[in-house]
Each structure stands twice: as structure tokens, then as C-alpha cells.
Amino acid sequence: MAAHTGQFSGRLIVDLAAIVRNWSGLDKVSATALTAAVVKADAYGCGLVAVGLALSKAGANFFFVATPEEGLALRTTLPDAHIFVLNGLPPGAATLFTEQRLMPVLNSLSELDQWLQICLQREESLPAALHFDTGMNRLGFRLQEASIVKAKMEETGFLPQMVMSHLACADVPGHEKNRTQRAIFQSLMTHFPEIPASLANSAATLGGRENHFQMVRPGIALYGGRAISGRPNPMTQAVTLEMPILQVREARTGETVGYGATYTLNRESRLATIAMGYADGLFRHLSGSNTMPGGKVAINGHLAPILGIVSMDLCVVDITDLPEVPSPGEFAEIFGPNVSIDSQADAAGTIGYEVLTSMKGRFIRFYRDEDGTLVQA
Numbered sequence: 001m002a003a004h005t006g007q008f009s010g011r012l013i014v015d016l017a018a019i020v021r022n023w024s025g026l027d028k029v030s031a032t033a034l035t036a037a038v039v040k041a042d043a044y045g046c047g048l049v050a051v052g053l054a055l056s057k058a059g060a061n062f063f064f065v066a067t068p069e070e071g072l073a074l075r076t077t078l079p080d081a082h083i084f085v086l087n088g089l090p091p092g093a094a095t096l097f098t099e100q101r102l103m104p105v106l107n108s109l110s111e112l113d114q115w116l117q118i119c120l121q122r123e124e125s126l127p128a129a130l131h132f133d134t135g136m137n138r139l140g141f142r143l144q145e146a147s148i149v150k151a152k153m154e155e156t157g158f159l160p161q162m163v164m165s166h167l168a169c170a171d172v173p174g175h176e177k178n179r180t181q182r183a184i185f186q187s188l189m190t191h192f193p194e195i196p197a198s199l200a201n202s203a204a205t206l207g208g209r210e211n212h213f214q215m216v217r218p219g220i221a222l223y224g225g226r227a228i229s230g231r232p233n234p235m236t237q238a239v240t241l242e243m244p245i246l247q248v249r250e251a252r253t254g255e256t257v258g259y260g261a262t263y264t265l266n267r268e269s270r271l272a273t274i275a276m277g278y279a280d281g282l283f284r285h286l287s288g289s290n291t292m293p294g295g296k297v298a299i300n301g302h303l304a305p306i307l308g309i310v311s312m313d314l315c316v317v318d319i320t321d322l323p324e325v326p327s328p329g330e331f332a333e334i335f336g337p338n339v340s341i342d343s344q345a346d347a348a349g350t351i352g353y354e355v356l357t358s359m360k361g362r363f364i365r366f367y368r369d370e371d372g373t374l375v376q377a
């Protein structure tokens, strides 16, 4: 018997050329600043190893991951890349970081002390970044710790690769908090005059030169997601999720669809049942009732609204208005060229980041080649 090829599963198709194009576009926007690539959370669901390799070939040298494990996975793929670990230095991890040449983003005095200890042992200033909190209250040194950090640097000869911070409201470029945080960051940098600075995620990179400093750190925009709210998205969509249609059925006016009978058909309808549910990452918030429309999928390029409550493994869509009746085994596009990740996110009351990173389970990931052929991951 032939090995299972997964031809009955859905497929997530990642367009690496589009991700590379997005990175190159951001690299142009950031002009003289270095353009890193944020590849945390398995490259926003697109595959850390494949995305890392493709971007590295395109010229990216600096990568950000969240955890040490992600850093190790990327190190195996890219022996020469500069890899920053955003979540910092876990207790006891300094040796691993130095051996694997992972650079911790030091977020607290205790992390700094742990790093300085290994620097002293090895008698060298091992590369790391310093992260100051300018308004997130999440990770990072408090501003008033700057003088302590500075004193420790002078005492030990430690020179960080970079000093960074993170904007809370970059997706709204006109937000006053951006100006406040930038001003705080600029005055902070006067304490670290020779050290490269980094402030910008995707939105801040696209938001203006004043955010760029010496390195930008885009994530979502690489994958085609919308970074800035309320503006046309200049990036190329890079990800398509297609799940199989299981059944097509006719249903009568007055009948209901799904759990809770939340949708009553108000016309003679044709429905398609799709093998995609909340266990695969299709949010229950995309359910559609008679009073609250839900998300949409696309079938042969035509939009089909979700009717009733999204169940664990299935959802039902209205295909009454489609010009052609699809057959079981054909795919429905959950997001892709006809349904952007952001329109799906808007319908679910969330953001494209969550749509991308929630997809899991019963599909196979493919990468689209330059010539359009699909290669299984």
C-alpha cells in the first residue's frame, strides 16, 4: 500500500517568494537601517526553517525568535545567522546561549547579571541586546535602571550589540503614545551613544523613518499581514489555507444549521460542509447567526458565508449563490487570495497575527516554488 500522502487533508500553502519580496520591500523602506526578520512562533505559522533559509538566501542576517528552543532550531538551519531571543535569558541558560551563539535580549537586571557572570568567566563581552521598557509594562529594564545598567557595563567592559524597545501603539501611527515612547527612547539612547538602537516592528517600520534607528524588526508584514490599521496593506499575501469540502446538500427554508440552531434558513439553500473547525484554528467567533453575520470562505473564487456555529471539526457555508456547484474533495479557501487573513481576523474580532498563528492540526504545509509547483514541507 502506498504511503499516506495526506491528499485528503487540507493544505497550508506558503509562498516563500512572497515572503522574500516582502522582506526586500521592507529593507528598501528601512533604507540605511538593518532589516532583521522576526520568525518567532514558527515564523507566524509559516515554518521557521523554510522561512529562515529563504530570507537568509535573500540577504537577511539578523533574526528574532521568542524562545531558546526556537533559537536552537534556527541555529541548526543557519549556522552563521545572528539570532536574538526576545523572551530573554532563562535562569541557567547562559552556557547554552553562548555555545549556540544565541543572543539573549536581556530584559532585567537579574538576566544582565547572569550574562555578565559568563562574560567574566569567558573574559569577553558576549553579544546580547538590552531591552528597555518605554511603555509596555511587559518585559524590559525599567528606565530608572539605565544608570545601574550603565555602571555594570563600565565595571565589566560589557558592550551590548543593541539597545531596543517596543512600541505599544505602532499600528496607529498618529497615536500620541508613539511620540512619547520615541522621545523616551531617544533620551535613553543618549546614555548608550555608541550602541545601535532598534524600536520598530512592522507597523513602526512602515509608519515612518523616525522609528527606524539602526535596525528594524518586522514580523507580520513579512507574512503579508496588515501592520497598520485603517490603511491599505502594501504587502503581498503569502499564505493560503485550503480545506476540503466534505458534502454539498440542499436545505429547505425554515430549517436550521448546526449546534444551537442559531441560523434559520430564510430561503431554499445549498450548503457545503467543510472539514475545518475550531480544533484546526477556525475561531468560533466566525460563526454566523441570523442577526450576526460571521466569517466567509471562498470556493472557486466566490465568497461563501459561514452559517451557524463553527464546530470542532466542521463548518457549514452557504453556496446557494455560487455559479457552479462544487464537489466533495474540492477545496474551500479559508484565507488566501480571495479572503485575506485580515478580513478573516476582522470577522472574528481579532488580528491577522492570531489567525496565522492559530492554524494547526489537520492540514499539510506546502511551499510554493518559484515556478508555482507545490513542495510538501
Ligand SMILES: *Cc1c(COP(=O)(O)O)cnc(C)c1O
Residues within 6 Å of the ligand: 038, 040, 086, 166, 200, 201, 202, 203, 217, 218, 219, 220, 221, 227
Ligand atoms: C513580535 C515582535 C516584533 C515583530 O512585530 P510585528 O508587529 O509582527 O512586526 C518586534 N519586536 C518585538 C519585541 C516583538 O515581540
